Amino acid sequence: MNFTDQxxxxxxxxxxxxxxxxxxxxxxxxxxxVVDRNTxxxxxVAAQAGSGALAVSADVSSSDDVxxxxxxxxxxFGRIDVLCNNAGYGLPGNVTEIGEEDWDSLMAVNVKGVFLxxxxxxxxxxxxGDGRIVNTSSYTAAVGIANRAxxxxxxxxxSALTRAMALxxxxxxxxxxxVAPGTINSPYFDKMxxxxxxxxxxxxxxxxxxxxxxxxxxxxxxxxxxWLAARESSFTTGSVLTIDGGTSAW
Ligand SMILES: NC(=O)c1ccc[n+]([C@@H]2O[C@H](COP(=O)([O-])OP(=O)(O)OC[C@H]3O[C@@H](n4cnc5c(N)ncnc54)[C@H](O)[C@@H]3O)[C@@H](O)[C@H]2O)c1
Numbered sequence: 472m473n474f475t476d477q478x479x480x481x482x483x484x485x486x487x488x489x490x491x492x493x494x495x496x497x498x499x500x501x502x503x504x505v506v507d508r509n510t511x512x513x514x515x516v517a518a519q520a521g522s523g524a525l526a527v528s529a530d531v532s533s534s535d536d537v538x539x540x541x542x543x544x545x546x547x548f549g550r551i552d553v554l555c556n557n558a559g560y561g562l563p564g565n566v567t568e569i570g571e572e573d574w575d576s577l578m579a580v581n582v583k584g585v586f587l588x589x590x591x592x593x594x595x596x597x598x599x600g601d602g603r604i605v606n607t608s609s610y611t612a613a614v615g616i617a618n619r620a621x622x623x624x625x626x627x628x629x630s631a632l633t634r635a636m637a638l639x640x641x642x643x644x645x646x647x648x649x650v651a652p653g654t655i656n657s658p659y660f661d662k663m664x665x666x667x668x669x670x671x672x673x674x675x676x677x678x679x680x681x682x683x684x685x686x687x688x689x690x691x692x693x694x695x696x697x698w699l700a701a702r703e704s705s706f707t708t709g710s711v712l713t714i715d716g717g718t719s720a721w
Contacts, residue, residue, distance in 0.1 A: 486585075577622065
């Protein structure tokens with residue numbers, strides 16, 4: 472796989488899965504835009520990626536931020552070949568427990584963020600005749616899990632939007648796919664484990680979610696994101712690729 476002379480945007484690239492994907496795209500020669508609302512993290516990952524990678528501080532739920540981000544990428548690289556809509560987060564609780572503001576904030580990032588970034592990148596992706604979008608959904612979109620109602624609903628929307636956009640933009644030469652990771656040992660879980668009353672019990676529970684008896688690594692999801700973004704997956708569109716160590720096969 473080779474991304475030389477291709478511009479790749481990764482949102483939520485300051486940490487975890489997005490960071491691993493960004494670094495892999497850079498290794499494969501991409502002109503890389505590292506987008507995150509955490510400015511320091513975006514700057515650190517862009518520096519690590521090297522080769523003129525661009526750090527962009529943007530909140531994907533803000534239309535102004537997204538439009539400024541797209542303008543900065545076009546200014547720096549002149550084109551957009553790949554958009555990875557990866558920024559997102561989780562929230563505990565069932566529908567009786569989750570506050571309305573928390574619901575709206577999560578949907579604004581996990582769902583509206585995908586809408587906004589796609590909306591403003593698609594005109595540029597169409598110009599290449601070979602644009603690609605890779606969204607980060609979750610295995611929970613297909614199987615459901617307890618105590619994560621807003622998150623599961625948001626990822627269901629991401630998987631559905633992936634299929635809708637694949638159909639809407641196929642004639643512009645744009646392929647739209649998603650990865651659906653299982654439980655991945657990202658900084659999100661590191662923090663949750665370290666703050667748990669019984670860290671070992673939580674670690675055992677997280678590892679026990681998969682028949683492989685472990686969490687995945689961000690790099691294992693990054694490989695799939697890169698493949699879906701590469702010309703090697705040229706007949707793949709509207710697909711949601713589950714990578715969960717067998718969890719949803721149980
Ligand atoms: N870790 C998992 O087990 C897992 C499983 C399935 C899906 N996912 C999804 O993978 C994606 C990445 O998760 P991760 O585990 O790497 O998380 P992470 O917390 O390690 O990284 C997420 C990054 O996104 C950034 N971000 C959050 N909101 C943003 C916003 N509004 N605008 C711009 N940047 C924003 C954060 O600053 C952070 O750098 C998310 O969409 C998540 O829902 C994660």
